[in-house]
Amino acid sequence: MNSAWSIYVIVLTLVTVGGSVWLLAMTARKPEKKEGETTGHVWDGDLAEYNNPLPRWWLWLFVGSVVFAAIYLVLYPGFGSASGTLGWSSEAQLRAEQQKYDEIARQTYARFAAMDVAELSRNSEALGLGRNIFANNCATCHGTDARGAIGFPNLTDASWQWGGEPDQILTTILQGRTAAMPSWSGVLGPEGTPQVVAYVRSIAGLGHNPAAAAAGKARYEQICLACHGPEGKGMVALGAPDLTDSDWLYGSSEAAITESLTKGRNGQMPAHAPLIGEDAVKVVAAYVYSLRQDNEVAQSEGQH
Template sequence: MMTQGWSWWVIAIVAINLVGCVWLLWWTGKRRPGDPKPTDTSHYWDGDITEYNKPLPKWWINLFYITIVFAIGYLIYYPGLGAFAGVSKWTQQKEHATDKARDDQKLEKTFAPYAGKSIDVIARDPKAVALGRSIFNNTCATCHGSSAQGAIGYPNLSDDIWHWGGSPDRVLQTVLDGREGVMPEWGKVLTGMGGDNAVDYVIAYVRTLSAPASMENNFMAAQGKSLYNGVCVACHGVDGKGNQELGAPSLADDYWLYGNSTESLRQTISSGRHGTMPAHRQILGETRARLVGAYVWSLSHKPGSTASKASAEQQ
């Protein structure tokens, strides 16, 4: 917000400019005693070309004065004199809010047919999916990518792996209210339980969850199993398939949100992770959230896909 001192400074500058323009018009249009006649300048070229010094027409000068009067009226009606808000009280925020309300009203007519519908139902409508894709590209692609395949730390939305549940209601809840996944730091705890190599033992065991045959004659995995059962089983389960109520991912598949390198897994276990999916209820509203949810749903539920068949069986 502009201080009173700066406000008066701006007002003074504007007033000086306006008065200066009026004075300049009056001074340059004034004829003084002794001035030559407009046709008597004594400037000649090529014998028959004469330079005149005729004043501007009165109507032209009056247009300049009218422009100055208009500028004064504009500065009274709109904000332009320091902190003076103008008699109209116009602001960019109000203008933006008015334009947004008008455009939102138009959009609501477009989105109205999908209000309240389940996202799996909406996903059957190609037009709705196209609308959802447009919303996704404007809102979600920053984190999840234009192809929705995610990146390190950002989930792939085009597969059938859902850390928080893949039912229509769970997906919609994720979009509307966001999610916050926290993996605690377990480095010190595990070291206290199993020594300096404890974290690596757990990593070795976790790798066997997606390849049980590798457990055979695997000393490090055998050591890690007891550590896993003492610390990790509470969230990820005995079989390592996770808990969607907690957002605890399955460790028994080949998908790794933060990468599957030993260094990445060591950092995850030792230092923990904190992932946040922002809530979009206030940003998108419920109907647009349903449309973007339908688009995401359609990526992993294409006709004939395993996920699509499973969903149909559940219904």
Template sequence: MSEKHIDEISGVSTTGHEWDGIKELDNPMPRWWVWTFYGTIVWALAYTIAYPAWPMISSATKGVLGYSSRQELSTTLEAVSAEQASLRTAIAEKPLEEILGDETLRRFATSAGSAAFKVNCSQCHGSGAQGAAGYPNLNDDDWLWGGDIESIHQTIAHGIRAEGDDDTRISDMPAFGDILSPEEIKQVAAHVVSFTGTPSDAALAEAGAQVYADNCAACHGEQGKGDISVGAPNLADAIWLYGSSEADIAAQVRLPKQGVMPAWQARLGDPAVKQLSVYIYSLGGGQ
């Protein structure tokens, strides 16, 4: 075995390793570092004895302290549930206006309603309640049945054209393809476009005014402003469920699409429906 090389400057032997003429001194590790290292070993061994650690075939060692992360989670959830019990009871018992007037209840209902919305409503109305083609945007001020808190609650609770619910909202538009001629449908579509824009043919729109007055004004109003009492949409704004072009409007007049919304009262219960109502109302589109 060859003798260790002694560094001429420091007088310390080297490890025998050399890289491009550079040699590593064989200095001992600092004592504080060595004892810290030994301490981590002792700590690791003590931890595996005190807490669940070593895997076995179908379980793991329990640890002498009997700690369980699952039990800790269960205890925490029970404590949170107990704290929220009084809030849930208050929401179940109080009318919606009182819930809105109580800051604590309103914030709790909004938070719980947001979670319920993501699970039950976002599939149609979008994660941000922005809606999509055929599904209403819940952030705007355009409401078929009214945007006050009670109207929102009624719509959520009993749905729209929901089978099996006697209190569901119903507003079926007739299929005018069986009532009006193709030319009359073109005329009334052009007239409806004239409420908010420029029709393709002014003569068609003018002729459609009488067709509209005879067949549509009873529900949508003479100026196309709609009627929330019967769920008739406002035709004089820029918000459309099924498209705003003359072709889209003519198609809806000819054979209208009739959306269906489930009745959530029986599925979720009244407290959850109240929470959903408060959350949707909080989005800013409510009246």
């Protein structure tokens, strides 16, 4: 606040408080008229107004607020740019609270520093924190239940494009991942595309035209094998997905696979180290890994 504003505020405050005191003095004076007398104003023919003194309690409330204002203005900021004798400020209060939370976070992460992702995934305190970090930073893309959507992978199943081991999950979240599958429409042409689509659906165990699939096999081995592997099982190093399982990032219908081939796919997982810090990434990686463990337990239980 510059000094002109400060003076303006001081004058306004003094006028308001002074005005209140003056009003108080006026009304507290012994009324000349007696109790029960009217002001002499009459409305609607018979509606008159008593001129009684103010009730005592009301007067004391008034005195109380003037005294309160005076004490408040001495202790706290409010009288122009004066900072008040207590030295309180909303900024300092905010800073103190932030420091308190930073300190709690620092102590929590310090306790987790010695543990690796696999250990953290068995620590209930870390998992609780990880669930919160996930809800605030990941759920927008992967869903609150981490089951994903078209173009955003399901993190609770057994299929991992970039690997489901603790270190691989950690690297994915720390550094992000950029999948690069170019468009193949120029290479495959209008004839080759449906053949390769039929072949992909055949190795995935989905309905297909056998003759077209047989023709597509050779093209697959020529072009796609390099990334998706000889059996279509994918390649973690490139983020090339397994084409034989039931987990599809973009869909398994003929139309969806055709679109994957003709347009290409370039899914991007943003690097989160710069966004939320490495400590938080490690904890959320443990949470994601715990989802995977849950799923494996569920699967092995299902097999018995």
